[in-house]
Amino acid sequence: MAVIAGALAIPHISYISILPELIAMGAPMVMLLWSATTRSGGPGRWTAFTVVASVAAFLASVEIWVKVGTHPYTAVAGAILVDRFSAFLSGIFAVAMGLFALLAHDWAVREDESGPELPALGMLSASGAMLMAAAGDLVVVFLGLEIMSIALYVMAAMNRRRLASGEAALKYFVLGAFSSAIFLYGIALTYGATGTTNIARIASYLASNVVVSNGVLLAGMAMLIVGLGFKVAAVPFHTWSPDVYQGSPSPVTAFMSAVAKAAGFAALVRVLMEAMGTLRLDWQPAIYVLAVLSLVVGGILTVVQRDVKRMLAYSSISHAGFVLAALQSASAAGRSALAYYVAAYTLMIIGSFAVAGHVGGPGDRSQDLSSYRGLSSRHPAVGFAFTILLLGQAGAPFTTGFLAKFYVVSAAVGNGSYTLAVVAMLSAVVTAFFYLRIVLGLYGSEEPSTPEGPPGVLEPQPALVGSVGEPQASHGAEERGSVVVPEVLVAASATQVIEVSEVGAGTSVVLALCAAATVVLGVWPSPLLDLAKAATIIF
Amino acid sequence: MTIPGSWYLTLAAVLFGIGGLGLLVRRNVLVMFMCVELMLNAVNLTFVTYARMLHDVGGQALVFFVLVVAAAEVVVGLGVIVGLFRRRPDATADDFHILKG
Numbered sequence: 001m002a003v004i005a006g007a008l009a010i011p012h013i014s015y016i017s018i019l020p021e022l023i024a025m026g027a028p029m030v031m032l033l034w035s036a037t038t039r040s041g042g043p044g045r046w047t048a049f050t051v052v053a054s055v056a057a058f059l060a061s062v063e064i065w066v067k068v069g070t071h072p073y074t075a076v077a078g079a080i081l082v083d084r085f086s087a088f089l090s091g092i093f094a095v096a097m098g099l100f101a102l103l104a105h106d107w108a109v110r111e112d113e114s115g116p117e118l119p120a121l122g123m124l125s126a127s128g129a130m131l132m133a134a135a136g137d138l139v140v141v142f143l144g145l146e147i148m149s150i151a152l153y154v155m156a157a158m159n160r161r162r163l164a165s166g167e168a169a170l171k172y173f174v175l176g177a178f179s180s181a182i183f184l185y186g187i188a189l190t191y192g193a194t195g196t197t198n199i200a201r202i203a204s205y206l207a208s209n210v211v212v213s214n215g216v217l218l219a220g221m222a223m224l225i226v227g228l229g230f231k232v233a234a235v236p237f238h239t240w241s242p243d244v245y246q247g248s249p250s251p252v253t254a255f256m257s258a259v260a261k262a263a264g265f266a267a268l269v270r271v272l273m274e275a276m277g278t279l280r281l282d283w284q285p286a287i288y289v290l291a292v293l294s295l296v297v298g299g300i301l302t303v304v305q306r307d308v309k310r311m312l313a314y315s316s317i318s319h320a321g322f323v324l325a326a327l328q329s330a331s332a333a334g335r336s337a338l339a340y341y342v343a344a345y346t347l348m349i350i351g352s353f354a355v356a357g358h359v360g361g362p363g364d365r366s367q368d369l370s371s372y373r374g375l376s377s378r379h380p381a382v383g384f385a386f387t388i389l390l391l392g393q394a395g396a397p398f399t400t401g402f403l404a405k406f407y408v409v410s411a412a413v414g415n416g417s418y419t420l421a422v423v424a425m426l427s428a429v430v431t432a433f434f435y436l437r438i439v440l441g442l443y444g445s446e447e448p449s450t451p452e453g454p455p456g457v458l459e460p461q462p463a464l465v466g467s468v469g470e471p472q473a474s475h476g477a478e479e480r481g482s483v484v485v486p487e488v489l490v491a492a493s494a495t496q497v498i499e500v501s502e503v504g505a506g507t508s509v510v511l512a513l514c515a516a517a518t519v520v521l522g523v524w525p526s527p528l529l530d531l532a533k534a535a536t537i538i539f
Numbered sequence: 540m541t542i543p544g545s546w547y548l549t550l551a552a553v554l555f556g557i558g559g560l561g562l563l564v565r566r567n568v569l570v571m572f573m574c575v576e577l578m579l580n581a582v583n584l585t586f587v588t589y590a591r592m593l594h595d596v597g598g599q600a601l602v603f604f605v606l607v608v609a610a611a612e613v614v615v616g617l618g619v620i621v622g623l624f625r626r627r628p629d630a631t632a633d634d635f636h637i638l639k640g
Contacts, residue, residue: 139601146608150615157619166623167635173616175630178562180612181578184605185555190591191598192548240581243638278553 012079018080020132021464024097024127027053028120035116043108045116047101047506050119054098057126061090070537074136081136081270088339088535089133089266091467092346096258097126099350099510103251103357108502110362111159111249118158124257125151129263131518138187138197138224140274141267145183145231148263149176152256156248162363168247175230175240183227189220190275193345217280224271225286232264234324235293238317243307245313250357250364253309257316257353258346265323265342273330280330287328292423294321299427302434307367309356311434312349315393319345320429325424326408329415335536336529337407343390343516343528344400351389351514354507355382369441376442381443382503385515392518394435395428399522403529547588555581566631568620575616579609 015022031049065087072083080086104118128147135141157169180419193199193216194205226237231271233241234505245253272283298318305311323345326338357364358379359371376383405428412421521528558577565571583602590598624630 080556139604143604143608146611150611153615153619157622160622161622163626166619167638169619170623170632170635171638173619174562174568174575177572177575177612177616178559178578180543180608181555181558181575181582184579185585187601188585191571191601192592195593195595197597197601200554247638313628452633 008206011079013224013465014075015072017028017075017082018134019064020057020094021127021130023053023060024094024123024130026115027056028123031120031123031447041114043105043113046116046119046123047105047108050101050123051098053123054094054101057097057130058091058094061087061094074200076410078200079137080134081199083132084535084537085266085269085339086134087128088523088531089262089342090130091135091344092260092262093126093129095452096255096262096350097123099354099513100251100255102127102506102510103254103350103354105247105506107251107357109504109530111161113158114396117521118155118251121155125149125255126259129259132263133266134271135267135270136199138190138199138202138271141270142180142184142187144263146180148260149180149231149439152176152252152260155252155255156244158473159249161439162247164247165249167342168244171240171247172244173311179227179230179237182230183225186220186223186225186227188299189216189223191219191220193217193329199275201272206276206278219278220274221272221279221283222286224282225268225290228264228268228271232261232268232320232323233313233317234290234320235297235317238297238320239292241317242313242534244318246307246309246367250309250353250360253312254350254353254357257312257349261316261320261323262342262346264375265327265338268327269335269338271328272336277330284328287324288420289415291321291324291328291420294324295423295427299430302431305434306369306371308359309353309364309367310351310370311438312356314365315431315434316345316349318427319349319393321403321427322408322424325412325417325420328417328420329411331411331415332536333407333414334411337404338412339535340400340407340529340532343532344404344521347514347517348389348392348401351385351511351518352393353384354510354514355389358382358503358507369438372438373441373444377505379509385511387439387442388515388518390435390439392522394432396432400516400525400528401518401522403522403525423452449475455520540609544588544592547584551581551584551588552582554578566633568630568632571632572613572616572620575612576609579605 027049031046035046064082065084066083068084068087071410072081099121100122104122107380108114108118112464116309124147128144128149128151130146131147132141135144153169153173156172157166187197190202193211194202196205229237232352245257248256272287274366276283294317298314301316302311302314305314321339323341326334327342328334356367359375360367375386388399390400394399395405405424408420409424412424549553555578558574558581561574561577562571567572583605585634586598586601586605590596
């Protein structure tokens with residue numbers, strides 16, 4: 001970005017290098033134009049179009065992966081880094097985009113939305129995430145972050161009939177804008193200290209110069225970490241995430257928990273490992289503290305939740321702790337552990353929130369733990385897939401989750417961070433308790449209830465209509481699920497109607513893919529593992 | 540007499556601090572929103588000052604990126620706020636408490 005005055009040249013743009021981003025940005029534009037010309041039809045065509053675009057973006061990532069090999073290069077005047085790490089993450093984001101489109105399809109059918117907005121915003125958001133992973137300049141990281149986040153704010157608010165969705169969007173927006181401003185100030189201070197925002201130039205500047213009074217540089221680095229810490233929901237910057245995960249429509253929660261986190265970690269790798277690799281001794285302690293706090297707080301608070309989406313939010317905070325532990329080791333093993341963890345986590349969390357989206361029913365209202373009781377007897381396949389995904393998240397052997405946690409711990413041990421490794425393992429044990437509690441509930445007997453309630457008569461009407469009195473009403477509906485009083489019968493009969501509903505086609509495909517990947521890649525680990533290693537071999 | 544760059548940097552830091560503090564303390568959502576804008580503009584001032592001190596146009600060019608992003612944030616943020624306030628007029632940030640646990 002450092003352009004000398006008078007020597008302003010138009011950079012050569014290698015479009016093939018940014019093809020995944022271009023597809024993810026261009027497809028929504030085409031889709032929005034298309035939607036303006038047609039009036040009739042359901043959400044099916046948008047879903048199909050988005051899936052096709054996702055496959056195209058994935059193939060473009062594969063193409064870049066194959067072509068770049070072990071010779072990374074920069075494109076667009078140093079603003080884009082083309083290497084296997086960016087290709088690997090672009091591939092993950094393309095997959096997440098496609099899975100999200102399938103989940104959004106079922107959601108749109110259920111909520112009677114026929115517009116292309118949700119998949120279009122999802123693709124735009126994914127393009128921002130791809131840009132973050134491929135950024136060769138701190139400003140490009142920022143732009144990618146904003147493209148991703150601004151789309152996510154709207155996606156969180158997508159359920160207009162539900163006040164909680166708007167509230168989630170407001171909270172996400174305020175804290176997201178706050179963290180973006182902090183991140184940006186970090187860029188400004190780094191620019192002031194090093195004279196450039198280009199990642200490679202920052203690295204070479206720091207390698208060849210000893211910054212005597214490095215207060216500005218360290219302040220800038222701290223603010224970059226804080227800004228990205230908000231995005232990956234690391235403790236103590238996690239306070240928004242349970243509320244936002246709970247309030248957003250479930251497909252959106254699935255998408256943001258997977259993509260926003262993965263993109264945040266990719267940016268942390270770019271900023272800390274690549275640009276500020278020589279300042280390792282300064283940022284390692286900070287990441288260490290964030291990792292320990294995330295592991296401890298995420299693990300403990302997971303267990304005391306009753307709302308399953310909140311539980312998954314806290315458990316994803318503990319997952320963030322694991323990834324930060326891999327980052328903290330600042331080694332080749334840590335980098336490949338990070339890439340592997342992100343890939344495995346993306347599939348597991350999207351699958352888990354797919355189940356939450358199915359069980360939640362219209363408006364995502366029945367997320368209480370009791371709604372999940374007896375799921376396996378109603379939908380054996382869904383219950384089985386959810387079991388696999390939860391065991392994967394818990395780190396059970398023969399799943400990708402086990403290998404992911406194993407490589408993180410071994411990277412931490414290899415770095416001499418034994419305490420961190422022990423904390424990570426203890427946190428895994430504590431969160432395993434929570435996962436097993438859900439699994440037992442899945443196979444447990446259903447609570448006493450009237451199995452066939454009158455169809456279509458959903459008792460908490462105000463939440464759907466959205467009158468002024470809604471907050472009290474829907475609040476009451478949520479409390480009813482958690483208080484074990486005779487009223488539970490009412491809640492159970494209300495949720496029963498929803499749960500007997502069919503599993504959507506998109507949800508089924510997503511669950512099958514995610515659960516199969518979790519097991520197959522766990523039993524036969526070498527393909528994904530080799531990819532993760534190859535993705536991070538050069539830095 | 541020229542004003543040293545450090546003065547501008549200090550001013551920017553103070554503005555950024557006021558914005559951050561205001562965001563955390565104020566309860567009116569629109570004021571919180573304005574505090575975010577204040578923080579972004581403090582960053583802009585920092586960029587311009589450093590660009591001048593380093594004799595590098597890059598820092599000034601970055602301001603345009605920030606302005607564009609800030610404008611996009613305004614559009615989305617106001618949309619979210621208006622959507623909420625149409626249903627709950629005169630609400631403050633404390634009134635949004637369905638989600639907690």
